[in-house]
Amino acid sequence: MSDGEYDYLIKFLALGDSGVGKTSFLYQYTDGKFNSKFITTVGIDFREKRVMYKSTGPDGTTGRTQKIHMQLWDTAGQERFRSLTTAFFRDAMGFLLLFDLTNEQSFLNVRNWMSQLQVHAYCESPDVILCGNKCDLTDQRAVSEDEARELAEKYGIPYFETSAANGQNVSQAVDVLLDLIMKRMERCVDKSWIPDGTVRVNGAANPDLSESSDKSKCAC
Amino acid sequence: MACNKEVWQDLGEGFVQEYYSRFDNTNRMELGNLYSPEACLTWEGSPYQGREAIASKLASLPFKTIKHIITEQDFQPTIDGCILIMVFGQLKVDDDPPMAFHQVFMLKSQNCAWACTNDVFRLGIHNIPV
Numbered sequence: 001m002s003d004g005e006y007d008y009l010i011k012f013l014a015l016g017d018s019g020v021g022k023t024s025f026l027y028q029y030t031d032g033k034f035n036s037k038f039i040t041t042v043g044i045d046f047r048e049k050r051v052m053y054k055s056t057g058p059d060g061t062t063g064r065t066q067k068i069h070m071q072l073w074d075t076a077g078q079e080r081f082r083s084l085t086t087a088f089f090r091d092a093m094g095f096l097l098l099f100d101l102t103n104e105q106s107f108l109n110v111r112n113w114m115s116q117l118q119v120h121a122y123c124e125s126p127d128v129i130l131c132g133n134k135c136d137l138t139d140q141r142a143v144s145e146d147e148a149r150e151l152a153e154k155y156g157i158p159y160f161e162t163s164a165a166n167g168q169n170v171s172q173a174v175d176v177l178l179d180l181i182m183k184r185m186e187r188c189v190d191k192s193w194i195p196d197g198t199v200r201v202n203g204a205a206n207p208d209l210s211e212s213s214d215k216s217k218c219a220c
Numbered sequence: 221m222a223c224n225k226e227v228w229q230d231l232g233e234g235f236v237q238e239y240y241s242r243f244d245n246t247n248r249m250e251l252g253n254l255y256s257p258e259a260c261l262t263w264e265g266s267p268y269q270g271r272e273a274i275a276s277k278l279a280s281l282p283f284k285t286i287k288h289i290i291t292e293q294d295f296q297p298t299i300d301g302c303i304l305i306m307v308f309g310q311l312k313v314d315d316d317p318p319m320a321f322h323q324v325f326m327l328k329s330q331n332c333a334w335a336c337t338n339d340v341f342r343l344g345i346h347n348i349p350v
Contacts, residue, residue: 018283018314019314019316023317076345077313077314077316077319078319078343078345080281080313080316082264082265
């Protein structure tokens, strides 16, 4: 991350019960790897990735390419020790809500996570992608694709069956979430609703302190 | 001077070893016996008072397995004959990534036995949004 130049900084938050594979999912997305014996430096709970986003107009024409700096925040299991503070939700622009296809309770708890999101996120209908993870474990599946799709449709959010182990649909899910967010931003002429520090045009217009601290994070 | 361990250091080390051994290897209800009846626990900012409340809080933590690794531990005798302990280490729960933690204990001798009267626990996470 030596290149500090980007057009937008976007924060995503991975949510879902403990053990559904949030950390592995993010690791698969940013590094293209799966490590079931994941050992990392203690204390780092977000991962970063740069992508180029090309907007498409209603007539199919492509707009200019924008450099997106994504921060993918992981709760890293701290929800087992304390409830996540509302600030945790408020700062994120998009949400990856994961459940474990082999664990029915984690699917039932999707409703709780959605109601927490509706209360604590920056708006009542934030952009959320529902991911049924561990779809590679077919013989242990406890949640059918149909019931998961039905729930996602009820909330009006996209659904993906993903595998952090083999990478299936992982980047597709994040791409769709990014697309939803970029489209939402294009729709809004007035950007004042955007949570502070979540999306920032990286230009001279906003050379504040928080930006330089964000840059120092990228460099490490 | 020779490095003879003071008695409070021996007691402290014994307590720390026993505490995390029970935490990692039992159903955690047995941790209650290490606390005095009126002990106080502050767990991630939430208070629990009394041996029963503390034991049920620790037993109800939502994970199957936990492993603590102690990085450093410090001990001090207090003027009223208690032992103050600070533990600094890492823990790993199920398949989650490891996390740092800090824990402070106060031990007091009551009825010829040492028990924990105060316990403060925090995860070592610094980039919490506010």
